[in-house]
Amino acid sequence: MNKLTLFNYFRSSTSYRVRLALEIKKLSYEYKPVHLLNNGGEQHSAEYRALNPMGGVPTLVHEKDSQKNVIGQSIAIVEYLDDAFPQSYQLFSKDPYKKALIKQFCENINADTHAYGNLRTLQYLEKNFSASEEQKTQWTHTWTIAGLNACEKMLEKHSGLFCFGNEITAADVFLVPQIFTAKRFKVPLDNYPLINKIVDHCNTLEAFKKAHPLCQIDTPAELRTS
Numbered sequence: 148m149n150k151l152t153l154f155n156y157f158r159s160s161t162s163y164r165v166r167l168a169l170e171i172k173k174l175s176y177e178y179k180p181v182h183l184l185n186n187g188g189e190q191h192s193a194e195y196r197a198l199n200p201m202g203g204v205p206t207l208v209h210e211k212d213s214q215k216n217v218i219g220q221s222i223a224i225v226e227y228l229d230d231a232f233p234q235s236y237q238l239f240s241k242d243p244y245k246k247a248l249i250k251q252f253c254e255n256i257n258a259d260t261h262a263y264g265n266l267r268t269l270q271y272l273e274k275n276f277s278a279s280e281e282q283k284t285q286w287t288h289t290w291t292i293a294g295l296n297a298c299e300k301m302l303e304k305h306s307g308l309f310c311f312g313n314e315i316t317a318a319d320v321f322l323v324p325q326i327f328t329a330k331r332f333k334v335p336l337d338n339y340p341l342i343n344k345i346v347d348h349c350n351t352l353e354a355f356k357k358a359h360p361l362c363q364i365d366t367p368a369e370l371r372t373s
């Protein structure tokens with residue numbers, strides 16, 4: 148037995164990262180939807196928290212022979228997929244410096260952008276500081292712009308057709324979902340010519356089309372594109 152199951156949510160950018168990694172690596176998986184809003188958020192259920200103590204999506208379950216590996220945190224999952232499936236397309240370079248740069252880029256997005264705009268962060272600001280919609284927008288825009296400014300600077304040095312040269316890396320897998328979210332939150336993106344060019348190019352590719360939030364099994368009918 149060698150089975151992958153992904154607990155995820157169609158428009159979660161962290162889930163989208165792992166769907167992209169799986170598609171690019173051509174690894175088939177079972178899609179288990181976790182609705183982040185229904186019933187107060189299915190990610191908070193005791194059953195889900197037993198899998199992922201942070202109560203966030205995605206979670207990957209890899210069943211192999213008698214082993215059941217359960218992994219949270221998208222960056223850990225993507226790196227695990229490289230290590231556990233060495234014959235598949237590799238998203239992190241084997242070159243230590245290039246790998247560190249790719250991770251730096253991913254963390255600009257993961258730790259220093261996404262975390263500030265996460266559902267639980269925004270819910271906390273609203274509940275504990277009575278933040279208005281306008282204030283929450285200002286908050287998410289501030290941190291998204293800070294993260295994307297750093298990413299654009301890195302791309303000036305390292306990009307080609309993709310974030311690092313002319314091959315897809317984990318950096319592209321993290322960038323494309325963050326731009327999907329930035330557009331959803333109407334973050335101005337005119338100052339990012341390299342980011343826009345790379346994301347537009349990625350979105351023409353089959354793997355990126357398959358992993359897109361608007362064509363997943365839990366995408367609501369009114370949002371579906373296919």
Ligand SMILES: N[C@@H](CCC(=O)N[C@@H](CS)C(=O)NCC(=O)O)C(=O)O
Nearest residue numbers: 159160161203204205220221266267
């Ligand atoms: N750093 C984590 C973040 C996971 C995470 O929190 N994901 C969001 C969706 S994009 C979530 O599940 N939010 C639920 C909540 O905040 O209650 C990762 O990269 O996997």
